[in-house]
Amino acid sequence: MTDDPFENMLAQMDRAEEYADVDHGIFERLKHPERTLKVTLPVELESGEVEVFEGYRCQFDSARGPFKGGVRFHPSVTQREVEALAGWMTWKTALVDLPYGGAKGGVICEPKELTDRDLERLTRRYTEGIRRMIGPEVDVPAPDMNTNPQTMAWMMDTYSMYEGYSVPQVVTGKPLEIGGTPGRVEATGRGVSLVTERLFEYLDRDLSDATIAIQGFGNVGSNAARLLDEAGANVVATSDVSGAAYDPDGLDVAALGAHVDAGGLVEEYVAGDLKGSADRSRWDDPDAITNAELLTLDVDVLIPAAVEGVITADNVDDLRASAIVEAANGPTTVAADEALTERDVQVVPDILANAGGVIVSYLEWVQNAQEFSWPLETVNAELERRIGDAFDKTIEQYDTKDLPDLRTAAYTLALERTAKAHEYRGLFP
Known part of the structure; x- marks a missing residue:
């Protein structure tokens, strides 16, 4: 079996196709990301040296709503990995029934070798590189491996500077003081x-x-x-x-x-x-x-x-x-x-x-759009309700359709929901 994460995701989809009520033509469309951007990021480090980094942002599928997905900083980041993660995010948001599509971003770097100032400059440069792709109604990044609320604060600030006003809902996973929600980190x-x-x-x-x-x-x-x-x-x-x-x-x-x-x-x-x-x-x-x-x-x-x-x-x-x-x-x-x-x-x-993160990211995004905030108890209760409902529906699918495993059950639900959105929207032009 290949070590390619994208091929692994496609193989998981293929295992579920025979059980999913999805038109084959739409199923083939679901195997391909809508777009992937590669950005080159020259950054002047605190040491005075200039290092050139590479980054990516993949937007996999937007049939159900704006793209949603994290940004990771890691030496192992590749385009194929980012595309696979964007695909997995597509199926994840569909499974837990959020009005999102899937996306993912990444920068090839070793954060342990960078100072806080280096990381800020890298984050801001990456945000500028992808800012034409992102936005509150377009694509909403979040933290992932080796990124955190501070990273999201830098991303939000950079995007807001170009817009000319504060746009907290452009990212989720922010610090509480600038529009984050309690319960997001955990x-x-x-x-x-x-x-x-x-x-x-x-x-x-x-x-x-x-x-x-x-x-x-x-x-x-x-x-x-x-x-x-x-x-x-x-x-x-x-x-x-x-x-x-x-x-x-x-x-x-x-x-x-x-x-x-x-x-x-x-x-x-x-x-x-x-x-x-x-x-x-x-x-x-x-x-x-x-x-x-x-x-x-x-x-x-x-x-x-x-x-x-x-x-x-x-x-x-x-x-x-x-x-x-x-x-x-x-x-x-x-x-x-x-x-x-x-x-x-x-x-x-x-x-x-692991859908808890995107569920609470959705709750943060909704609160930002309403300019309103909920207490931790409300956030945790809604997380438990939504992930519990997704678990129950996966189990129901697994038991009633006599499927081979829980992954196939989850994928059939996610693929059917995403495919149904494509059916209603049709194919442009």
């Missing part, structure tokens, strides 16, 4: 936690007895770990780029979270070198394991929350988790998917499991 992790709870209810199992391994302890993984820990689950392993920590009795998620928030790494936590306000009272000498070993732990739930393509034909036979909840985008290749389906391992697909 929204994706909260959605992962909610979907995991719903999965256990569907399987008639008790989450309080569950062991969970989470690959990745960034924004999504750490918030999912915290919320699942609070729900009574036993988070026994997690990881970052430095390595993984494993304790069969359960990790001290609160202490690890405080350590990472203070700039610490998982390998330091394993060694007992806790930073910031991390409380050592529950720290219990976890074992150091690799990211690869984490994937093969004998746990009830594996949550890949890092990058795409980590569960493949090469390692799927070694996986022992009873269920997988995809917090990352595209973590499972189609070949691995087929093997997991044969073994009756339930996989909650990324387009459902």
Whole structure:
């Protein structure tokens, strides 16, 4: 199976086509992004050197509404990856029934090697490069890997300077002080936690007895770990780029979270070198394991929350988790998917499991358009309602149509909704 994420997405679509009520001509249209822009970004760094970066913005499908999707800063960014992520965002927004199409952006860079001033200049230059493509009714970016509310603030300010007035709704995931919404930062992790709870209810199992391994302890993984820990689950392993920590009795998620928030790494936590306000009272000498070993732990739930393509034909036979909840985008290749389906391992697909972020981004966008704000309780309740409804409809599709797996069920819903929008709108000219 190819490592190309775009080919992986197309293969997932093809698996669902035979079950989806979609005209083949429209289905073929859905395989192609509407447009992809490549931008060249010369930036004068704080060191005085000028470095030329490359960036992309892909707008995949606008049949259901304005484009929506994050912007990532990472050395591995490619045009094909950005196009795949834009496609996945299209199916995600359709599945959770938001009035959006899908988009994605990325800049090839190593953020760890750039100062805050460098990142600001790079962000502003990238925003200028894509600003003719974006806008509150056209394309609304959001944070993704290695970007955050500060990044969105710079993007909003740059766009607003060209417009001549403040346009907060041009991006979501902003700081609260300039139009952000409470609950946005933890929204994706909260959605992962909610979907995991719903999965256990569907399987008639008790989450309080569950062991969970989470690959990745960034924004999504750490918030999912915290919320699942609070729900009574036993988070026994997690990881970052430095390595993984494993304790069969359960990790001290609160202490690890405080350590990472203070700039610490998982390998330091394993060694007992806790930073910031991390409380050592529950720290219990976890074992150091690799990211690869984490994937093969004998746990009830594996949550890949890092990058795409980590569960493949090469390692799927070694996986022992009873269920997988995809917090990352595209973590499972189609070949691995087929093997997991044969073994009756339930996989909650990324387009459902990690949809919490775009749901709350939508709520932020609506609030900005109305020049009104909602309290955290309202935002969280609406997130739970929308992602719960999408989970229920996916399960209904899976059960009533006797589909092979939950991913196929989710894709049939998303493809049918997007195709129906194309049918109503027709083909111009």
